[in-house]
Amino acid sequence: MTKLDAFALLGVKRQPWFDPGELQEAHLALCKQFHPDVQPDEFGRMQAGAAMASIHEGYEILKNPASRLRHLIELETAQPLPKIEEIPQSQAANLMDLALAGAKVDECLKNFSKSESSLEKASLMPELLEAQDSVDAARTKIGSLTEGVAKELKEMNDQWLKMGVSHLREFAALLSYLRKMDESLARQKLRIQEALLS
Amino acid sequence: MSQNEVIIGIDLGTTNSLVGLVDTGFPVLIPDNQGNRLTPSVASFHGEKALVGWSAKRQRAVAPKKTFYSVKRFIGRRFSDLQSEEKEVGYDISAGATGKVTCLCGGQAYLPENISSLVLAHLKEVAENYLHAPVTKAVITVPAYFNDAQRTATKDAGRLAGLTVERILNEPTAAALAYGLDRKGENIKVAVFDLGGGTFDLSILELREGLFQVLATNGNTRLGGDDIDMAVASELMRRLRAEGSTEVDAVLQARILEVAEEAKCRLSTEDETSVELPFVRPDFSFQTTLTVEELNRLAKPIIDKTRVHCLRALADAKLGAKDLAEVILVGRQTRMPMVRKLVTEIFQKEPNTSVNPDEAVALGAVIQAGILSGSLQNLVLLDVTPLSLGLETFGGLMNVLIPRNTTIPTKAGEQFTNAVDGQTSMRIHLLQGEREMARDNWSLGLFDIEFNPEARGLARVGVQFEVDANGILHVLARDLKTGTEKKVEMKSAVDVSSQEVERMVAESVEFALDDMQERRLVELKLKGERLLGITHTTLEKMEGVLSSDEIGEVRVLLKRLEQTLNGSDEVFLKKAIKELDDGTVFIAEKLMEIALNQKHEQSKLYISS
Numbered sequence: 001m002t003k004l005d006a007f008a009l010l011g012v013k014r015q016p017w018f019d020p021g022e023l024q025e026a027h028l029a030l031c032k033q034f035h036p037d038v039q040p041d042e043f044g045r046m047q048a049g050a051a052m053a054s055i056h057e058g059y060e061i062l063k064n065p066a067s068r069l070r071h072l073i074e075l076e077t078a079q080p081l082p083k084i085e086e087i088p089q090s091q092a093a094n095l096m097d098l099a100l101a102g103a104k105v106d107e108c109l110k111n112f113s114k115s116e117s118s119l120e121k122a123s124l125m126p127e128l129l130e131a132q133d134s135v136d137a138a139r140t141k142i143g144s145l146t147e148g149v150a151k152e153l154k155e156m157n158d159q160w161l162k163m164g165v166s167h168l169r170e171f172a173a174l175l176s177y178l179r180k181m182d183e184s185l186a187r188q189k190l191r192i193q194e195a196l197l198s
Numbered sequence: 199m200s201q202n203e204v205i206i207g208i209d210l211g212t213t214n215s216l217v218g219l220v221d222t223g224f225p226v227l228i229p230d231n232q233g234n235r236l237t238p239s240v241a242s243f244h245g246e247k248a249l250v251g252w253s254a255k256r257q258r259a260v261a262p263k264k265t266f267y268s269v270k271r272f273i274g275r276r277f278s279d280l281q282s283e284e285k286e287v288g289y290d291i292s293a294g295a296t297g298k299v300t301c302l303c304g305g306q307a308y309l310p311e312n313i314s315s316l317v318l319a320h321l322k323e324v325a326e327n328y329l330h331a332p333v334t335k336a337v338i339t340v341p342a343y344f345n346d347a348q349r350t351a352t353k354d355a356g357r358l359a360g361l362t363v364e365r366i367l368n369e370p371t372a373a374a375l376a377y378g379l380d381r382k383g384e385n386i387k388v389a390v391f392d393l394g395g396g397t398f399d400l401s402i403l404e405l406r407e408g409l410f411q412v413l414a415t416n417g418n419t420r421l422g423g424d425d426i427d428m429a430v431a432s433e434l435m436r437r438l439r440a441e442g443s444t445e446v447d448a449v450l451q452a453r454i455l456e457v458a459e460e461a462k463c464r465l466s467t468e469d470e471t472s473v474e475l476p477f478v479r480p481d482f483s484f485q486t487t488l489t490v491e492e493l494n495r496l497a498k499p500i501i502d503k504t505r506v507h508c509l510r511a512l513a514d515a516k517l518g519a520k521d522l523a524e525v526i527l528v529g530r531q532t533r534m535p536m537v538r539k540l541v542t543e544i545f546q547k548e549p550n551t552s553v554n555p556d557e558a559v560a561l562g563a564v565i566q567a568g569i570l571s572g573s574l575q576n577l578v579l580l581d582v583t584p585l586s587l588g589l590e591t592f593g594g595l596m597n598v599l600i601p602r603n604t605t606i607p608t609k610a611g612e613q614f615t616n617a618v619d620g621q622t623s624m625r626i627h628l629l630q631g632e633r634e635m636a637r638d639n640w641s642l643g644l645f646d647i648e649f650n651p652e653a654r655g656l657a658r659v660g661v662q663f664e665v666d667a668n669g670i671l672h673v674l675a676r677d678l679k680t681g682t683e684k685k686v687e688m689k690s691a692v693d694v695s696s697q698e699v700e701r702m703v704a705e706s707v708e709f710a711l712d713d714m715q716e717r718r719l720v721e722l723k724l725k726g727e728r729l730l731g732i733t734h735t736t737l738e739k740m741e742g743v744l745s746s747d748e749i750g751e752v753r754v755l756l757k758r759l760e761q762t763l764n765g766s767d768e769v770f771l772k773k774a775i776k777e778l779d780d781g782t783v784f785i786a787e788k789l790m791e792i793a794l795n796q797k798h799e800q801s802k803l804y805i806s807s
Contacts, residue, residue: 122786125793
């Protein structure tokens with residue numbers, strides 16, 4: 001459980017959704033006030049270093065919708081959330097598809113990295129290009145799923161307290177999964193691009 | 199710091215350096231008394247006297263063994279870490295007593311930071327002459343991809359020159375400051391492509407209302423224009439030898455490198471250029487012509503290496519090329535048309551050349567100096583740590599504490615406990631890098647955590663790792679039971695004696711030696727078999743595409759490999775594998791072309807349907 005309250009630190013309301021611009025504004029104002037470079041003396045600079053580190057940490061937590069929701073739930077319930085959440089039933093099929101796409105790409109990359117001759121590498125090209133397409137498609141799908149969640153969360157900004165925090169848990173779990181998958185797909189995409197360059 | 203205290207900004211480059219300061223609200227670069235703003239980063243020793251800058255550079259062809267250039271490539275590094283081609287400089291280098299790269303001159307030994315400090319002292323003097331007042335504080339730039347040891351060594355160079363280094367600033371970030379100073383109102387994302395003499399950096403920044411935030415950075419501290427000079431020089435050397443000049447001494451080598459660099463620069467604006475070396479021997483002058491095509495062919499493998507770093511930085515920033523408003527070119531090597539073409543291709547837009555690629559970094563250093571001294575206001579810079587920071591854990595793995603591209607200043611903590619009863623200390627190995635295995639990363643150093651003697655698992659020491667705004671690491675240990683704090687002294691990796699490093703390396707390979715030879719042969723044979731298989735199937739598949747001559751040539755190589763596979767001669771086997779691999783490259787290229795074409799056709803179908 002994190003000790004800091006990122007919402008208080010950034011001076012924003014506790015709520016599930018923020019447009020990126022709102023958080024940026026808050027972060028920018030704090031940077032201009034607390035950055036070590038703008039302090040008038042050595043003592044101020046020493047203090048500001050630690051303050052800035054906390055501000056960045058808080059901003060990073062809030063910037064990402066998944067970690068923001070988790071943080072919000074942890075603050076409200078004063079309980080740490082389990083590291084791994086159950087997959088929400090309603091989304092199981094969607095997430096399974098994405099995971100399978102990722103596994104197939106992994107297989108392709110594994111074959112490629114094992115190949116030693118230029119001939120072998122070249123013969124894997126069509127597969128690699130196909131893998132690239134499926135990664136792109138999967139990421140587009142994640143994008144639209146994430147956008148859907150964002151829309152729902154935005155509508156909940158005013159009433160989430162009435163509905164209860166537990167209601168948010170499913171969203172938090174889903175967002176975490178989508179984020180993790182997107183990150184792993186992004187890594188795969190990079191590896192494919194690197195492979196295509198070689 | 200008082201409002202009026204002067205801080206100078208210095209771009210300490212591999213090849214050239216610059217100095218400047220904020221004068222009545224504007225960043226300016228200061229010329230020396232000859233009117234030059236650029237100072238070559240060269241020092242030359244003659245008895246008691248050291249020449250610095252232009253006068254030293256002129257010594258390079260006359261006294262190559264006493265003239266030290268490009269030392270930035272060596273600063274903060276261990277001799278044993280250098281690749282063989284990196285050691286190809288006109289002067290002598292060796293591993294000093296501590297394993298650091300050391301420059302030798304007669305009986306004297308100099309660390310790279312000693313040489314750099316001479317350049318810095320010269321720049322300090324240039325600024326003092328301009329101001330008619332002493333200067334004691336500076337901002338110095340380094341490649342974004344410099345690790346902790348390289349940054350610390352640069353800071354030491356400043357100290358040796360009598361300068362307090364107020365900030366170590368990343369070069370591409372500095373360039374972005376210079377670019378963005380007049381665009382404070384905009385809210386955009388930009389990339390800085392910085393290819394200098396010895397290093398390459400790619401940084402992606404977000405600019406909004408006076409805040410410059412680095413989102414990601416990637417690079418290579420051993421990639422730059424010098425590599426192209428070297429490639430051109432070896433081509434010239436080859437031609438020189440072909441004309442019967444076999445003896446190339448250090449002086450001639452230095453001359454060839456010099457004309458190679460000049461020819462490369464001329465070819466940025468001309469299609470071909472004549473290269474002349476008068477009186478290589480008393481009776482022989484060398485002359486040859488170099489074309490742009492020839493230069494591009496030599497430079498391509500070097501320049502192509504920048505691609506992957508661009509892709510990685512974009513991935514880390516979670517951005518695509520289309521999200522960037524501008525790509526800013528910095529570093530003298532970006533004047534080369536071929537580099538500009540590559541940048542246009544990678545980022546799908548014409549690069550921005552509005553900043554002077556030679557001066558942008560220095561101007562940025564001056565702007566940062568202005569921010570620190572209070573003479574420039576309403577600007578804030580948020581940079582990142584370029585490399586992940588971690589500890590070696592059980593099994594030789596690296597455990598990341600602070601991931602790369604984390605905004606600095608930042609901190610991370612870790613708790614340690616005693617593993618056995620009464621244990622009083624524990625050795626921690628700090629690492630920087632992106633590889634999974636500890637040994638593949640840079641070793642930043644070792645330090646000891648002290649425990650009060652207690653039963654196993656009871657002692658508790660928290661260690662805090664803090665990366666400051668310079669990108670330099672500080673370690674603090676706190677006994678969680680008593681609350682006593684202690685700054686941990688880290689033995690820098692380059693301070694560990696070379697014998698100790700050698701011993702550690704030796705221990706790790708000793709037991710592996712026995713079965714190595716046998717395993718190598720087995721692995722080679724497997725590799726050969728695979729290559730045979732894939733070549734056979736490809737030939738079948740490509741029968742209609744390849745001419746019978748082409749197939750015949752490949753079959754000869756196939757036969758040869760088959761024969762060597764029956765024997766057990768490692769050298770022959772290796773040769774046969776390489777020959778077949780090389781001999782089928784043209785087929786591989788055809789295969790790739792076909793795959794890409796098919797892909798292209800497909801996408802056309804999508805569009806039309």
